[in-house]
Amino acid sequence: MPEGHTLHRLARLHQRRFGRAPVRVGSPQGRFVDGAAAVDGRILRKSHAWGKHLFHEYDGGNTVHVHLGLYGTFTEFPAADVDDIPDPVGQVRMRMIGAEYGTDLRGPTVCEVIAKAEIADVIARLGPDPLRPDADPAPAWARITKSRRPIGALLMDQSIIAGIGNVYRNELLYRHRIDPFRPGIQIGADEFDAMWTDLVALMKVGVRRGKIVVVRPEDDHGAPSYREGRPRTYVYRRAGDPCRVCSTPIRTVELEGRNVFWCPHCQS
Template sequence: MPEGHTLHRLARRQQRFFGGQQVRVTSPQGRFAHEAALLDGLVFRRAEAWGKHLIHRYTPGPTGPVDAGPMVHVHLGIYGAFSEEPVPMGQPTGQVRMRIEGAEVGTDLRGPTACEMYTPDDLAALVARLGPDPLRSDAEPEKAWQAISRSRRAIGALLMDQQVLAGVGNVYRAEVLFRAGIEPHRPGTTITRTEFDALWADLLFLMPVGVRRGKMHVIRPDDDHGAPSYAADRPRTYVYRRAGEPCRVCGTPVAWQEMDGRNLFWCPSCQT
């Protein structure tokens, strides 16, 4: 599932491609046809992300309150993806839930977990149940600290809980805990405020890099050598998907187990 930096990068791209333009909206698959007909011909005003959720805002014209028009909520889930091509676009291939065509670029959405019209109340409810998103300027880290410091759940599970922190996924979870030297099984109640502040600051540092580059970069320059990444098109990681391989810092085999249905990786020596 895409992590939060992917959605923020996507929102920026779509804002650049469609912002302020009257757009053509269709649903070649048909599952979003009624909603697409309501949006077709409106002005695409804004694309923005909250964690792993994407919001499109439309208005009848290029001016006026952006919050007054219809909204679309997209959650890509595991299989969802947007593809782009120049306008005029070719015939849709596969199950295209929603197609947006601007002046020069179009995009097709396939396989999302959610693609639905939203009301202001829907958006307020979504935001209320999400933890702070480190990539948003309005994020309130105190909300995450309160949730973590009062919980007996493992910090490795808490970082993946979108109600605690929005947008953090498996890679960032594994890597920021390694960089902080925190063992992922420690209960949230044992995490000090200093440790939490360091985790938050590291997310503020790492996640914008992912937005700018389109890929996660989590290795400090002095450690960016040795064994290749877990995949040819991915930068190196410290522990993520490196089970049994030597830690890049101390040489101890990287540990693995399942935590709440997701793969967890850590170094037993560096993370205490």
């Protein structure tokens, strides 16, 4: 599932490509016909993200709300020459076409039109987003410090902090030498503050570079990444491989439906 930095990159890209101009919106797949018609030809006033949720606010008060989920993706194509616009391929839920670019949305968990006032209802269900300049971590800390759930589970709870996915969760805990199974009530205020500050910085790098970069330069060597083209990680998807710092084999188990990875020595 795309993590928060991906949605913020998309929001910025869509603002550049389609913002402040009329946009043609359709649904080749047919599952978003009414929603597309509600915004087709309208001016896209603002594109922005909160956690893993993307919002396109159109002139007239309607907003397209997208959550990519596990399989959702946007693909872009040139649209300056109307004769060269490609036919939709596959199950395209929503197609947007501007003056120079177009984009196709496939496989989202959510693609709906809501009133502008309903944006607040979506956001009310989410925790603070580290990538938003007005983010206040206090509500997240208040919930963590009262919870007996493992910190590894709490960090993935979008109602506590919005935008963290499995890579940032595992890597953040490793960088701060915190056992993912330690209860929230045992996390100190200084530890939380340090993690939040680090998370903000890491996710900003993700927005800027389009990649999750978490390994410190002095540790960025040895075994390659878990996937070609991806930066190295400390623990994510490295089960059984030696820790980059202490050489202890990385472990993994399922925690509330998702695999958690950790070094039993560095994070003891």
